[in-house]
Amino acid sequence: MIHPIPPGTRDVLPDEMRELRAISGGMRSRFEQAGYGEVHTPALEYEDVLRRGEERAAGARYRTFDGQGDVLALRSDMTIPIARVVATRYAEAEPPLRFCYFAHAWRTTDRGVGEPREFLQGGLELIGPSAPEGEAEVLALTIAALDEAGLRRHRVGVGDGSLYRRLLGALDVPAEEHLPLLECLSRRDLVGLDMRVSALDGIGERERELLVRLPELRGGREVLERADGPVAEAVQGLRAIHELLAERGMAERVIFDLGLVRELGYYTGAVFEVYDPAVGFALGGGGRYDELLGRFGRALPACGMALDVQRVHMARAAEEALG
Amino acid sequence: MSSGLTIAVPRGALFDGALDLLDALGVDTAEVRANDRKLLFEEAGIVTMRPSDVPTYVEHGSADIGITGKDVLLEQAHRNVYELLDLGFGRCRMVVAATEGGDPIGSALRRLGRVRIATKYPRIAERHFSETGRQAEIVEVKGSVELAPLTGLVDGIVDLTATGTTLAQNGLREVEEIEVCTARLIANPVAHKLKAEQIDAIVERVRAR
Numbered sequence: 385m386i387h388p389i390p391p392g393t394r395d396v397l398p399d400e401m402r403e404l405r406a407i408s409g410g411m412r413s414r415f416e417q418a419g420y421g422e423v424h425t426p427a428l429e430y431e432d433v434l435r436r437g438e439e440r441a442a443g444a445r446y447r448t449f450d451g452q453g454d455v456l457a458l459r460s461d462m463t464i465p466i467a468r469v470v471a472t473r474y475a476e477a478e479p480p481l482r483f484c485y486f487a488h489a490w491r492t493t494d495r496g497v498g499e500p501r502e503f504l505q506g507g508l509e510l511i512g513p514s515a516p517e518g519e520a521e522v523l524a525l526t527i528a529a530l531d532e533a534g535l536r537r538h539r540v541g542v543g544d545g546s547l548y549r550r551l552l553g554a555l556d557v558p559a560e561e562h563l564p565l566l567e568c569l570s571r572r573d574l575v576g577l578d579m580r581v582s583a584l585d586g587i588g589e590r591e592r593e594l595l596v597r598l599p600e601l602r603g604g605r606e607v608l609e610r611a612d613g614p615v616a617e618a619v620q621g622l623r624a625i626h627e628l629l630a631e632r633g634m635a636e637r638v639i640f641d642l643g644l645v646r647e648l649g650y651y652t653g654a655v656f657e658v659y660d661p662a663v664g665f666a667l668g669g670g671g672r673y674d675e676l677l678g679r680f681g682r683a684l685p686a687c688g689m690a691l692d693v694q695r696v697h698m699a700r701a702a703e704e705a706l707g
Numbered sequence: 708m709s710s711g712l713t714i715a716v717p718r719g720a721l722f723d724g725a726l727d728l729l730d731a732l733g734v735d736t737a738e739v740r741a742n743d744r745k746l747l748f749e750e751a752g753i754v755t756m757r758p759s760d761v762p763t764y765v766e767h768g769s770a771d772i773g774i775t776g777k778d779v780l781l782e783q784a785h786r787n788v789y790e791l792l793d794l795g796f797g798r799c800r801m802v803v804a805a806t807e808g809g810d811p812i813g814s815a816l817r818r819l820g821r822v823r824i825a826t827k828y829p830r831i832a833e834r835h836f837s838e839t840g841r842q843a844e845i846v847e848v849k850g851s852v853e854l855a856p857l858t859g860l861v862d863g864i865v866d867l868t869a870t871g872t873t874l875a876q877n878g879l880r881e882v883e884e885i886e887v888c889t890a891r892l893i894a895n896p897v898a899h900k901l902k903a904e905q906i907d908a909i910v911e912r913v914r915a916r
Contacts, residue, residue, distance in 0.1 A: 664768015
């Protein structure tokens, strides 16, 4: 008899489970060694509470009602529940606070068949340290944890989610053009971006060039040298991250990417994405979210990273297949 | 010579333009031109496929970059790929068309409150009518769309037209333009980061043309 399960969910059988456990076990031991204690939070939360963290993610959450008519939602990431935990259970604790997790999250999808709606995230949150020390610690630990998980070729992309917004402000681009331009960037539509920039009034040739070329700047430290004008100041933060990672001997694992944006709205500075050349999709991402904890009543700077454990598994299998 | 990248090349209307472009970039396409049925050309780093499959292969990373029409990208707007360049060739237009004489679309909307539209591009059609505040019932067809209004299946169609000849020959006329579509260069998001030098080399050479 075949009994169906909802699309985007799946059963994990022993062979796969053993490999997934080996991967998450390796990552967990690295996190624990570095002082990140594992936490777990309820799958179901009050929607009102999750909404405090991020308004835009709300649409992607599965919802239900409890007996009192309160709206409950399945968590769509672990960062927001951990922000709640910090404000509630660590209200007086002296920072820094370090947490890791291995937990499922759920998101609706409009892509239909095959796109996962339930996924296993392994990640870490570092609460207290500001830029660039926090970023360097999270990035170095992510790279080390993926080493432990058996990957060999992984790299981390680092950008600044506020960079393009600041550039638009610095170049006096009309305010009503900001959102459409940022949407082009977030859709990775560089043709649309170019067309919109060309149509802008009262912007000089050099400024246009900067607006179109900035998202194309990605690579090693040389990228940060090539960013001039109003961007030069903004990439100071990325330079500082580079220096700290170079001290740890990890600079060559990092790709600076001035066009990198992440969908979630709570990021306030650096944003991260994790790649492996063996697969065509990112393995996870993260960034700095200095305002999120304040929305729960404990204003502290923080940054973190979330990896999709199943994607890490796929990347490992693909690396092995390449030999 | 190979570009060091795997390139998804569309067969069909964009095929010649795509191969001419690759020749100009120094990618050897002789073998591709000589083989009608072969699909994978490892030496040149080229895979050939129908245009609507290009975003699928590029999104997955089976191809690093690809060439396809803007019409395909609009229809598959959910694909996670970079749209890098407007390549300029393969120019055509996505239009709404209806039978000549009278105003079947306006009349359906006025009397029935909704219009029936046949198309091979259901997402583009859906979006266009919804953005212009009109209720449309989209009928997806796989073959010649021009037939649908002639047999009374629908009130109008959304389709791609280059010269308008096929429309005219079937007694149809364009009533609205939705979008001008040309060939685009797209890239896998991970390749865009990890193979930045090779991809930028191609982008720069296309821009310099």
